[in-house]
Amino acid sequence: MRLSGRFGRFGGCYVPEILAPALEQLEAAFLDAQEDPAFGRELNELLGNYAGRPTPLTRCRNLPRNIYLKREDLLHGGAHKTNQVLGQAMLARRMGKTRLIAETGAGQHGVATAIVGALLGFDTVIYMGADDVVRQQLNVFRMELMGAKVVPVESGGKTLKDAINEALRDWSATFAETHYLLGTAAGPHPFPTMVREFQRIIGREARAQIIEQIGRLPDAVIACVGGGSNAIGLFADFIGDDTVRLIGVEAAGKGLDGEEHGATLLRGTPGILHGAETYVLQNSDGQVADTWSVSAGLDYPAVGPEHAHLKDIGRAEYVGATDDEALAAFKALAENEGILCAFESAHALAYAIKLAEQEPDSEILVGLSGRGDKDVAQAQQLVGPSA
Amino acid sequence: MSRYAALFERLSSEGALGAFLMLGDPDLETSASLLDAVVRDGADMIEVGIPFSDPVADGPVIQAAAQRALSAGVRVSDCFGLIARFRDRHPDVPVGILTYANLVIARPGFMRDAAQAGTDSLLIADVPALEAEPFAKQMQQSGLEPVLIAAANTPDATLQRIAGLSKAYTYCVSRAGITGTHAGGEFDAGLVRRLEATGAPAPIFGFGISKPEHVRAALNAGAKGVICGSAIVDLAVRGGDVGAFVRTLKDSTRNESLLQ
Numbered sequence: 001m002r003l004s005g006r007f008g009r010f011g012g013c014y015v016p017e018i019l020a021p022a023l024e025q026l027e028a029a030f031l032d033a034q035e036d037p038a039f040g041r042e043l044n045e046l047l048g049n050y051a052g053r054p055t056p057l058t059r060c061r062n063l064p065r066n067i068y069l070k071r072e073d074l075l076h077g078g079a080h081k082t083n084q085v086l087g088q089a090m091l092a093r094r095m096g097k098t099r100l101i102a103e104t105g106a107g108q109h110g111v112a113t114a115i116v117g118a119l120l121g122f123d124t125v126i127y128m129g130a131d132d133v134v135r136q137q138l139n140v141f142r143m144e145l146m147g148a149k150v151v152p153v154e155s156g157g158k159t160l161k162d163a164i165n166e167a168l169r170d171w172s173a174t175f176a177e178t179h180y181l182l183g184t185a186a187g188p189h190p191f192p193t194m195v196r197e198f199q200r201i202i203g204r205e206a207r208a209q210i211i212e213q214i215g216r217l218p219d220a221v222i223a224c225v226g227g228g229s230n231a232i233g234l235f236a237d238f239i240g241d242d243t244v245r246l247i248g249v250e251a252a253g254k255g256l257d258g259e260e261h262g263a264t265l266l267r268g269t270p271g272i273l274h275g276a277e278t279y280v281l282q283n284s285d286g287q288v289a290d291t292w293s294v295s296a297g298l299d300y301p302a303v304g305p306e307h308a309h310l311k312d313i314g315r316a317e318y319v320g321a322t323d324d325e326a327l328a329a330f331k332a333l334a335e336n337e338g339i340l341c342a343f344e345s346a347h348a349l350a351y352a353i354k355l356a357e358q359e360p361d362s363e364i365l366v367g368l369s370g371r372g373d374k375d376v377a378q379a380q381q382l383v384g385p386s387a
Numbered sequence: 388m389s390r391y392a393a394l395f396e397r398l399s400s401e402g403a404l405g406a407f408l409m410l411g412d413p414d415l416e417t418s419a420s421l422l423d424a425v426v427r428d429g430a431d432m433i434e435v436g437i438p439f440s441d442p443v444a445d446g447p448v449i450q451a452a453a454q455r456a457l458s459a460g461v462r463v464s465d466c467f468g469l470i471a472r473f474r475d476r477h478p479d480v481p482v483g484i485l486t487y488a489n490l491v492i493a494r495p496g497f498m499r500d501a502a503q504a505g506t507d508s509l510l511i512a513d514v515p516a517l518e519a520e521p522f523a524k525q526m527q528q529s530g531l532e533p534v535l536i537a538a539a540n541t542p543d544a545t546l547q548r549i550a551g552l553s554k555a556y557t558y559c560v561s562r563a564g565i566t567g568t569h570a571g572g573e574f575d576a577g578l579v580r581r582l583e584a585t586g587a588p589a590p591i592f593g594f595g596i597s598k599p600e601h602v603r604a605a606l607n608a609g610a611k612g613v614i615c616g617s618a619i620v621d622l623a624v625r626g627g628d629v630g631a632f633v634r635t636l637k638d639s640t641r642n643e644s645l646l647q
Contacts, residue, residue: 001517012518013515013517013518014488014513014514014515014518015443015513015515016443016444016512016513016515016536017515017516017535017536017537017538017541017545017549017560018536018538018540018560018563018564019515020515020516020517020541020545021540021541021542155447155450155454156440156441156450156454161441165441165442165443168443169443169444169445169446169564169565172443172444172563172564172565173563173564173565173568174563175563176563269493270492271489271492271493272487272488272489272492272513273441273489274441274443275513280489282489282493284493284494285462285463285490285493285494286439286463286489286490286491286492286493286494287439287440287457287490288440288441288489
């Protein structure tokens with residue numbers, strides 16, 4: 001490997017030996033592409049004319065007016081995921097791979113991968129927990145419409161973590177022709193670095209936009225953290241700005257005192273899962289815990305290793321928002337601003353509203369990582385028809 | 388002399404048969420008797436899994452075995468207990484643990500307790516040579532012999548590193564994929580030759596050994612032995628005749644055609 005793949009003590013490349021050459025090949029392709037102006041030109045062309053970048057920065061009009069929303073919900077595909085699947089799929093093509101595999105929880109990353117699979121002409125296979133396949137029939141159908149094959153995973157808890165395990169098993173046998181298009185800034189090196197670089201555009205645009213709108217840097221930048229890709233993409237260009245607080249919001253689920261949450265950085269301990277040393281929700285033997293969140297995208301027992309590092313060095317703060325707080329923010333955004341956001345993004349917004357009320361003079365930038373269409377059916381059950 | 392070194396010396400004219408079992412599958416008592424049974428029927432060395440919730444290097448058979456053990460409430464300390472009981476009854480049979488990194492780092496004193504129970508070696512399935520050095524050092528300080536995996540696609544420079552870090556034997560994998568995938572029984576003599584050039588410890592083939600002809604092919608490719616896992620675990624859970632199967636595999640390590 002040419003890079004260390006470490007963020008302080010976290011990160012690394014903990015995979016079976018058989019996969020080590022595939023990750024080495026990926027790192028080489030990524031670093032070469034970074035140096036290749038033609039790669040950058042094509043990616044930017046796709047991000048602009050296909051995906052719809054730049055996304056706007058919207059100042060709230062009726063929620064506290066010191067909240068600014070970075071609108072990744074308006075990106076093609078409906079979430080920030082599209083930024084990095086385009087980059088990875090172009091790398092896969094560059095490496096001569098003909099097949100893409102990916103894991104998905106609720107289906108957002110699966111849909112994003114199906115999009116690039118169709119666009120760039122790959123055979124695409126999506127691993128999805130069998131329980132999630134049942135819960136997310138519409139997303140399964142979206143993927144199938146775009147030509148992807150969805151494989152239900154019956155092992156373990158039949159959710160996201162098990163889908164990742166299964167994708168890694170597939171990749172162990174097929175890496176010669178297959179690229180594993182991992183969905184977040186977690187996993188073995190080089191994924192955390194590579195996904196951060198492909199998502200960095202969120203923060204780069206937002207930083208320029210807020211300076212243009214208010215003439216200065218924000219006081220706080222807030223994003224939800226599951227695996228952590230939208231958060232690291234939003235944070236990356238602000239890490240050097242010492243006056244800017246970086247705040248990651250984890251899923252506190254039904255409460256941090258119980259076991260039904262996905263708050264890895266708040267309640268986990270250091271461990272090694274899915275290829276990286278990072279915080280993990282686990283028991284004292286190291287068996288990985290089942291997690292819970294109303295939002296499938298935050299329902300994951302590990303987290304990207306760079307967040308583990310940012311927490312340990314104190315550069316970023318991590319807090320929780322419960323299911324109920326997220327749902328309240330989801331409703332508030334719909335009622336006050338006319339925006340339906342993803343349940344994931346509603347976690348970031350919930351904390352932002354709290355902070356904006358406590359600190360009315362602070363300027364607060366929030367990553368609105370995805371739109372809420374996927375969550376409307378669930379919202380109908382949870383919050384009922386509006387009164 | 389280590390138990391592995393003594394075994395390979397004693398078996399100079401035949402291949403070593405390693406039997407893999409998941410500790411605690413389906414429960415502690417059955418697991419203890421299976422360990423005894425495979426040794427009685429011819430296994431020369433034992434490789435044991437400590438069940439992990441997320442075994443990414445394992446196919447469906449070993450995954451299910453780990454799940455059965457975890458569902459039975461088996462803890463890591465119970466597994467060390469099983470190894471200690473086995474060690475009392477079989478003082479000379481080498482025992483290696485195959486497990487995952489998270490279990491090794493989550494539990495303070497994992498390596499020390501494994502060694503005290505009588506374990507000889509430790510292979511961590513998700514620690515490649517690139518990350519292995521600190522683990523291998525700690526193993527040796529704890530009295531365990533490190534085992535690393537060498538695959539057909541592993542470059543020479545990495546094989547060199549594997550040779551430098553491994554002690555008990557080198558776990559060779561001749562095809563892509565996970566445990567229990569039945570390949571065509573082809574074993575890569577080229578990998579064995581490349582390993583020999585590095586001075587690595589004895590090459591032992593694993594992954595996909597399920598028939599006597601696989602054993603013979605692996606030994607003909609230059610291996611010092613084989614490890615059979617999924618086929619034994621699968622037979623045991625289906626109530627098949629594990630003893631007869633192990634005897635057949637052991638007989639094939641003595642096949643006359645090998646003694647050219």
